[in-house]
Amino acid sequence: MLDYLRLEVRRTLRDAGFVVGGIAMPVLMYLLFTNLGADDGTWKTGAMVGMAGYGAVGSALNTGGGVAEDRAIGWLRQLRVTPMTSRQVVAGRALTGSVTVLPAIVAVLAAGGLVNGVRLAAWQWAAIAVLLWLGSVPFTLLGLGNGYRLTGQTTGVANMACNLGLAVLGGLWFPVALFPAWLRSVSVYTPTYRFAQLGTSVADGRAPVPGAVAVLAFWLLAFGSYAVLSYRRSGRTG
Amino acid sequence: MTQTQCAAVAFAGAVKAFGAVRAVDGVDLNVARGETVALLGRNGAGKSTTISLLLGLTEPDEGSVRLFGAPPERAVRAGRVGAMLQEARAVPRVTVRELVGFVAGRYPEPLPVARALALAGIAELADRRVDRLSGGQTQRVRFAVALAGNPALLVLDEPTAALDVAARHAFWASMRGLARRGHTVLFSTHHLEEADRYADRILVIDRGRIVADGTGEQLRRSAGGGLVAVDLAGRATDGLERLAGVRSLEVRGDRARLRTDDPDATVLALAALGAIRGLEVAPASLDDAFLALTAPEPEPAPLTAPATEAV
Numbered sequence: 001m002l003d004y005l006r007l008e009v010r011r012t013l014r015d016a017g018f019v020v021g022g023i024a025m026p027v028l029m030y031l032l033f034t035n036l037g038a039d040d041g042t043w044k045t046g047a048m049v050g051m052a053g054y055g056a057v058g059s060a061l062n063t064g065g066g067v068a069e070d071r072a073i074g075w076l077r078q079l080r081v082t083p084m085t086s087r088q089v090v091a092g093r094a095l096t097g098s099v100t101v102l103p104a105i106v107a108v109l110a111a112g113g114l115v116n117g118v119r120l121a122a123w124q125w126a127a128i129a130v131l132l133w134l135g136s137v138p139f140t141l142l143g144l145g146n147g148y149r150l151t152g153q154t155t156g157v158a159n160m161a162c163n164l165g166l167a168v169l170g171g172l173w174f175p176v177a178l179f180p181a182w183l184r185s186v187s188v189y190t191p192t193y194r195f196a197q198l199g200t201s202v203a204d205g206r207a208p209v210p211g212a213v214a215v216l217a218f219w220l221l222a223f224g225s226y227a228v229l230s231y232r233r234s235g236r237t238g
Numbered sequence: 239m240t241q242t243q244c245a246a247v248a249f250a251g252a253v254k255a256f257g258a259v260r261a262v263d264g265v266d267l268n269v270a271r272g273e274t275v276a277l278l279g280r281n282g283a284g285k286s287t288t289i290s291l292l293l294g295l296t297e298p299d300e301g302s303v304r305l306f307g308a309p310p311e312r313a314v315r316a317g318r319v320g321a322m323l324q325e326a327r328a329v330p331r332v333t334v335r336e337l338v339g340f341v342a343g344r345y346p347e348p349l350p351v352a353r354a355l356a357l358a359g360i361a362e363l364a365d366r367r368v369d370r371l372s373g374g375q376t377q378r379v380r381f382a383v384a385l386a387g388n389p390a391l392l393v394l395d396e397p398t399a400a401l402d403v404a405a406r407h408a409f410w411a412s413m414r415g416l417a418r419r420g421h422t423v424l425f426s427t428h429h430l431e432e433a434d435r436y437a438d439r440i441l442v443i444d445r446g447r448i449v450a451d452g453t454g455e456q457l458r459r460s461a462g463g464g465l466v467a468v469d470l471a472g473r474a475t476d477g478l479e480r481l482a483g484v485r486s487l488e489v490r491g492d493r494a495r496l497r498t499d500d501p502d503a504t505v506l507a508l509a510a511l512g513a514i515r516g517l518e519v520a521p522a523s524l525d526d527a528f529l530a531l532t533a534p535e536p537e538p539a540p541l542t543a544p545a546t547e548a549v
Contacts, residue, residue: 003340003343003344004340007332007336007337007340010331010332010336011329011330011331011332014331015331069330070329073326073327073328073329073330074323074325074326074327075326075329077295077323077325077326078321078323078326078383080293080295080314081293081294081295081314081319081320081321081323081393082314082317082341082344082345082387083314083315083316083317083344083345083346083387084344085315
């Protein structure tokens with residue numbers, strides 16, 4: 001399975017769309033949003049977590065795009081006639097997703113620390129990176145669910161819609177504080193808002209709030225079930 | 239385990255329906271180890287469904303499919319099967335070596351990657367990206383993927399579909415090499431000549447059933463009959479199609495070609511008419527055999543010889 005992971009990570013990193021959309025874009029957007037106009041500095045930290053989260057969500061969903069592509073070209077079918085079990089294939093894919101979110105997280109955090117002068121304790125940097133990494137798992141599952149269910153093109157569109165919609169709703173691009181009250185009340189239930197909250201709490205020197213963990217756990221279950229159902233369905237239809 | 243005595247492939251009454259269409263409609267077949275077998279049929283005859291059943295990609299609705307005495311999934315898990323699937327396309331963003339090496343690594347006793355590439359005739363493409371190769375080269379990469387694991391059973395679904403004549407010859411040359419090494423090979427094709435030339439045995443499938451099983455020679459013989467040709471020498475063709483045994487008559491220039499169920503009787507009848515100039519008697523071709531076996535209805539025979547490309 002490690003070989004499979006290596007093969008798929010390699011394939012992902014060779015995808016120009018992934019490198020630009022999943023790594024370069026969040027970094028650029030972060031630098032752009034935080035360096036236009038006056039700023040008190042706290043947004044530089046908040047936006048750093050938000051954009052690292054946005055990049056991680058995009059990369060996680062991208063895993064599903066890879067699955068849809070592999071299904072369309074018959075590669076998944078080819079794997080089914082090798083000694084690999086389908087469990088190994090799915091687990092390998094999920095692991096690939098969790099590895100490929102790392103570049104986005106690291107790149108945006110690096111931009112925050114090196115370019116924008118964000119200063120945090122060493123444990124905070126480490127904790128933010130690890131929490132964003134773990135917190136991206138539900139989004140990998142959402143992407144896999146889309147990938148196993150939809151065709152290549154519709155997966156791309158669905159992932160894009162999920163990515164932008166959840167990013168904006170969850171306040172990854174603009175702080176939720178700027179939202180009208182009704183939207184803010186929706187926002188707190190989104191996985192993206194809670195996902196970013198994991199990181200922002202740590203940046204403020206606090207432990208993640210239980211609410212964040214609870215909401216994310218709910219979405220983990222929901223997207224996980226979605227992924228399993230989609231995979232079963234794809235097995236039936238070939 | 240008694241696996242050494244078990245057939246490489248054994249279907250017993252296998253049925254697979256999609257809605258109202260019985261794509262595989264009661265197939266019984268056995269392939270012994272080391273045999274090279276062609277599954278011959280028109281498009282839509284049930285070849286690909288048979289292969290999906292064989293590989294365990296689909297389950298039969300009725301009957302059973304076994305590979306080396308075990309369910310297909312078990313043989314696949316054990317690394318005894320390598321397959322070249324029909325609808326597969328190039329895997330993007332990997333090199334040939336990476337892809338073949340990865341697949342080889344899944345099997346317990348794989349071929350060295352360089353050996354697999356050489357057998358497939360793509361040693362010089364090892365470091366090229368698979369998605370940047372031509373159609374024929376991609377096809378050979380898929381062949382290398384199928385044989386990388388050194389599987390006991392090699393299953394090839396329409397392996398030469400996208401190849402030009404030269405690539406086809408190269409492909410069959412490497413295939414023969416493999417068959418000689420003791421691999422069991424089952425390939426599907428709708429090219430009669432390929433089945434005849436490269437397989438020990440031909441299974442003809444039509445409408446989801448095996449309608450014939452034997453060597454090319456046996457199929458030709460079982461189709462019976464033959465072709466009798468004579469010069470007309472200005473004679474009218476009237477009545478020739480009513481001679482003993484004659485199924486159909488075709489006139490080309492000054493030559494009459496009689497497709498007949500009983501060449502001897504036809505020749506005697508022609509002799510009685512004194513029409514034996516340039517007499518030629520040929521056995522039925524594999525084309526004829528194939529058409530006889532799979533024709534929608536045996537009667538009435540068409541007046542002109544059926545075009546071979548319809549096969």
